[in-house]
Amino acid sequence: MELLLSNLAHGFGVAVTFTNLGAALLGALIGTAIGVLPGIGPVATISLLLPITFGMTATTAIIMLAGIFYGAQYGGSTTAILLNLPGEVSSVVTTLEGYKMARNGRAGAALATSAIGSFFAGSVATILVAASGPLLTQVALSFGPADYFSLMLLGLIIASVLAQGSVIKAIGMVVVGVALGLVGTDVQTGQQRFTFGIPELSDGIGFVPVAMGMFGIAEIVLNLERPESRSVLSTKVGSLWLTREEFRRAIPPVLRGTVIGSFLGILPGGGASLAAFGSYMMERKISKGRHQFGNGAIEGVAGPESANNAAAQTSFIPLLTLGIPSNAVMALMVGALIIQGIQPGPRMVEAQPDLFWGLIASMWVGNLMLLVINLPLIGMWVSLLKVPYKYMYPSILVFCSIGVYSLNNNVFDVYMTIGFSLFGYLCNKLRLEAAPLLIGFVLGPMMEEHLRRAMLLSRGDAMVFLQRPISATLLGIGAAALLAMALPSLRKGKDAALAE
C-alpha cells in the first residue's frame, strides 16, 4: 500500500510537468472533438497523430494518445444525447435514454450525469489499474515463450469471440492480420518475405497505412454513401444542474456501472461497448427507475456512461502488464511504444517507471480535465456539430494524407493507404470486422518469435504448450471460449449485446 502511494506520487510528479499536462490536455481536447464528431473515431485519429509523436518522449506521446482514447468516450456521449447519434460505438446505448431525456428538456442533466458518472468511474478504474498492474506483472515475469504464445493466442481468440457478428469470420480476419504482419524481413534468417522486391516493404507493412486506410478513409467513403446518417441539431441543452431527486437516482447505477465496466474492460475485444450494454441491461432489470425506461430514465444514462469509461481505463491493464493489446486502439499504442524503442510487456513497470506511473496518474488528471472540458464548455462542442459533413470529410482526408506521407516522407505510404482503404471498403461490404485484423497484425510478429523460441527450447515438440501448466490453462480457457460461442443461446445474447 505504501509502495503504491509512493509510486503514484512518482507518477503525479511525471504527469504534472508542464509538457505532460499540455499533452494530456491536448489529447483530451482532440479526443472530445472526434468523439463529438460522428464519422471519425479514435483509431483513425491516433494513427493519424502517430507521426507527430515521434518528436516527443515516449511518456508524453503515450499520455497524449491515451487522452484521445478516453476523451472520445466523453465526447461520444454528447452526440448520443443531443442528436440521438452515437459519436462512438460505446455510446450507442446512451442514445436510448439520453436522447429521450433531451426531448424532455433535460439534455443538460443527462450531459452532466454522463460527465460526472464517467469521471467517478474513471477515477476508480485508474486506481484499479495502479493496484493490479504490479501484481499482474509479477505473474507475467514467470512466463516462458510457450506461455506467451498461448497468452497471445488466447487474446486473439477472445477478441474474435467478442467481435461483432460471425466468430469464424472474425478469426479469419485475425489470421489475415497475422499474415500481413509476415511481410518484411524475417528476423532470424534475414530473408525477405512477400516484399515483391519493393524496398519500402522490407521493414514490414506500417500499421499507420493499415489503420488509416481501413478505419479512416474507408469510413469516409461509407459515410458518403449513407447520406441519411448525417443529422441536424435541434435540441436545446438547458440547465446542467441535476435536481436532488435525479442525483439520488443516479448514484447506484454509477456504482454498479463502474464495477461492470472495470471488469469487462480487462477482457480483450470486449471493452467499452460491451460494458455499456451490460450496464444498461442491468439497470433496466434492477434499478428503481426501471418502469421509466424508454421515457428518459436517468439510470439508463448514468450506468452505461460510467461503465464505458471504466472499461476504457481498465483496457490498459493487459497492455501495460502483459504487452497484449485488448482492442484496436491498444494495438496502436503497442505500435507507438515500439516506434519509441520500448517493448511493451511485463518488464515495462520496472524499466519504464516514468511511463507506467506517469500514464496512470495522467489518466486521472485527464479525467478531471475532461470534466471541465465537457461541462462548462459544452456550448463549444455543440457548435462543432453544426459543421456539415461535406466540409468535414475533405479535411479528414487531407489530414490523413499528409500524416501518412510525413511518416517516412515517402509517397509509397500514401499509395499503400489507398490500397488498404479499398480493402477496408471490401471488408465492410462482406461484413468482415476490421478491428480483429489490426490486433492480429500487431501481435503476429511477436507470436512468431515466441513460437520459434518455444519450439527450439522443446526440440520441436509441440506438446510443450500442453505440458506447461500456465500455457495449458490459457489454451483451455481459449478452447472453452470457442466452445461457448458454439452454443446458440450464448451467441444470440452476444449478438444482441453488440448490435448497433
Add this chain to the structure above:
Amino acid sequence: MKINQRDIASGVFLIVVAAIGLWLNTEHTMGTARRMGPGYMPWLVFWLQIALGAGAVLVGLASGPEKMPRWKTDEIGAFVGSLVVGFAVWWLLSGTEGFLGTGYNALGVGMLAGFLVLSISPGWRFLGMISASMAIFALLLERFGFFAALAGIIICSCLPERDHTKSPLGVLGLVAFLLALCWFVFIYELDIRVNLWPTA
C-alpha cells in the same frame, strides 16, 4: 437452403488470398519444427486461413438467407474497365523516361486513371473519386509542392458530393481555409520536410 451470400463470399475471399500466399511461400525454406525456417509460420498461417475460409463457406450455406446487392451493368463495366485501364497505364508508363516514369509515379498515374474510370458509374462515384483524390495528392506532392497537392486532393474529393457541385464558392473557401490550416499545423508547427512550391 438458406444461403448467406456474404458469408460465402467472405470464405471464398479468405481461401483465395491464402492460396496466393501459399504459392508465394513456396520460395521460402520451411525448416523443421525445431528450427523453423522463414517459410514455416506463413505455411501455418495460410493453411489455418484456408480452413477458416472453408468453415465460413460451410456456415454460409445455412446462416442465411442473405443476399449481396446485385451489381448493375454499368457498375460491372466500370469495375472491369478500371482494372484494365489502371494496369495498362501502369505497365505502359513504368520504365519510361521523365516525370511519369520516375519513382512510384507510374503506379500513381495508373491508380488515378483506374479510379477515374471506376467513378464513371454512379454506384462507385464516392469510392472512385476519394481514392483518385489521394492518388492526385501523392502524384503532385513532391514535384509540384505542398499547396498544389492539397488543392488537388480537396477539389477532387469534393467533386462527387452533390452539395459541393451546386456551390463551387464553398469549395474554394474550403481550399483556402485548409491550405492555411495545414500550412500552420504541418509546416509552421511540425516542420515536416516537403517542398511548398513546384520544383523545376
